[in-house]
Amino acid sequence: MRPVTVPFFISHQGCPHTCVFCDQRTISGSAGRLPGADELLSKIAVWRASSGGRDMEVAFFGGSFAALPEETQARLLEPLQPLLKSGELAGVRLSTRPDSIDARRVAWLKENGVRTIELGIQSLDDEVLTASGRGHSADQSEAAMACIKRHGLRLGAQLMPGLPGDTPQASLTSLERVIAAGADFIRIYPALVLRGTELARRYAAGDYLPLDLKGGIALCKLLLLRALQADLPVIRIGLQADQGLNADTVLAGCWHAALGQLVRSGLCRDLIGRHVYPGEEVIIRCHPSRLSDVLGQKKCHLNELAERGIRARVLPDAALEINEIAILKNTERFNYNLLNDLHYSIDEVY
Ligand code: SF4
Structure with missing residues (x-):
C-alpha cells in the first residue's frame, strides 16, 4: 500500500x-516560507491521525531542496x-534541480532519511x-539521475513537453533517456504560460506558442503509452487545479483540471475507435476499473462512436486484465491489449 504523503511546499x-x-508562487500558492520544526511535527501528527495506520512519508515539493544552504536542509x-x-x-521525499545533486549531497540526504528524489x-x-x-545541461541531468540510482534511492523525473524549442520527437527522446536512466516514476507537466513569467512576455510578443489542449493531449498520450510499455509509472499528468492555477493565472497552454484523466482515457478511446466501423453494433468489455476510461467523461466516447454510426454497449469484465479490452461483434470476439495493440506515430502529434 502506498504511504500517506505529508506535503510541504518550499x-x-x-x-x-x-x-x-x-512562477513558483503561483504554482504552490505559497509565498515561499520554510516550515519550522513545530509546524512540521504538528502537521505530521494531524495527518497521522487520519492515516489509518498506513506508512507515512514527508515530502518537500516546489523549490529546489538540495540547492538550499546546507544548514537550512539540516x-x-x-x-x-x-x-x-x-x-x-517511512522516509522523506524531495524535489530538486539536477545541478544541485552530487554524490556527497545524495549520501548526506540518504543518511538523513531521504528515500526518494x-x-x-x-x-x-x-x-x-x-x-x-x-x-544546466542534459549531461548534468543524466549525471544526477545516475548518482541517485547509484545510492539506491528512488528516482522521480518531471518532464515538461512543449517548452521553447521543444518538438514531439525531442520530448519522446527525453522520455527514452529517463527510461534508460532507470527512473522509478515520472510526472508529465505540459508547459503552461503563467502570468508574470518570461514565457508570458514571449507569448504576448508572439515569440512563443505553447501546446494547446488538443496537441498537448496527443503528445501526452504518446508519452504515457511509451512509459507504460516501459513499465514506468506516470504518477501525474498536468498541474493540479488547486495549485494556484486558474483562468486568471494560466494565460495559455495545455491545461485542464482533469488532464490526466483525459489522457489516460484517451488511450482506450483510440484503441477502440481504431477497431470499430460505421454501421456496427458492438459490446465492449473491460476490467471494472477501466469503465470510466472506456466510457469517457460523461460518456463522451460512446457519444463519439454514436456520431460515427456505431452502436456500443460497455460492460465490466473482471476476467480481463487491466490493459485488456474485448470487442464483441455478432458472434466474434476480438481481444486487444493497450500496451501491444495501440501505436501512435510521432507524425500524428505534429
Ligand atoms: S529551477 Fe526553475 S522551475 Fe525550479 S524553482 Fe527554480 S526557477 Fe522555478
Whole structure:
C-alpha cells in the first residue's frame, strides 16, 4: 500500500534561477516560507491521525531542496530524525534541480532519511534547456539521475513537453533517456504560460506558442503509452487545479483540471475507435476499473462512436486484465491489449 504523503511546499526556496516558465508562487500558492520544526511535527501528527495506520512519508515539493544552504536542509530534516528512527515516518521525499545533486549531497540526504528524489528534468535536449533558461545541461541531468540510482534511492523525473524549442520527437527522446536512466516514476507537466513569467512576455510578443489542449493531449498520450510499455509509472499528468492555477493565472497552454484523466482515457478511446466501423453494433468489455476510461467523461466516447454510426454497449469484465479490452461483434470476439495493440506515430502529434 502506498504511504500517506505529508506535503510541504518550499516554493522557490533554494533556487537561484528563473526558468522562463516558472512562477513558483503561483504554482504552490505559497509565498515561499520554510516550515519550522513545530509546524512540521504538528502537521505530521494531524495527518497521522487520519492515516489509518498506513506508512507515512514527508515530502518537500516546489523549490529546489538540495540547492538550499546546507544548514537550512539540516534544519528541515533534523526534527524528522526521531520519527524516522522510531519508524513513525517511512522516509522523506524531495524535489530538486539536477545541478544541485552530487554524490556527497545524495549520501548526506540518504543518511538523513531521504528515500526518494524527484528531479525537475523538464527536457534532455540542450537547446530546449537553454531556450528555457534552465541553467544546466542534459549531461548534468543524466549525471544526477545516475548518482541517485547509484545510492539506491528512488528516482522521480518531471518532464515538461512543449517548452521553447521543444518538438514531439525531442520530448519522446527525453522520455527514452529517463527510461534508460532507470527512473522509478515520472510526472508529465505540459508547459503552461503563467502570468508574470518570461514565457508570458514571449507569448504576448508572439515569440512563443505553447501546446494547446488538443496537441498537448496527443503528445501526452504518446508519452504515457511509451512509459507504460516501459513499465514506468506516470504518477501525474498536468498541474493540479488547486495549485494556484486558474483562468486568471494560466494565460495559455495545455491545461485542464482533469488532464490526466483525459489522457489516460484517451488511450482506450483510440484503441477502440481504431477497431470499430460505421454501421456496427458492438459490446465492449473491460476490467471494472477501466469503465470510466472506456466510457469517457460523461460518456463522451460512446457519444463519439454514436456520431460515427456505431452502436456500443460497455460492460465490466473482471476476467480481463487491466490493459485488456474485448470487442464483441455478432458472434466474434476480438481481444486487444493497450500496451501491444495501440501505436501512435510521432507524425500524428505534429
Ligand atoms: S529551477 Fe525550479 S524553482 Fe527554480 S526557477 Fe526553475 S522551475 Fe522555478
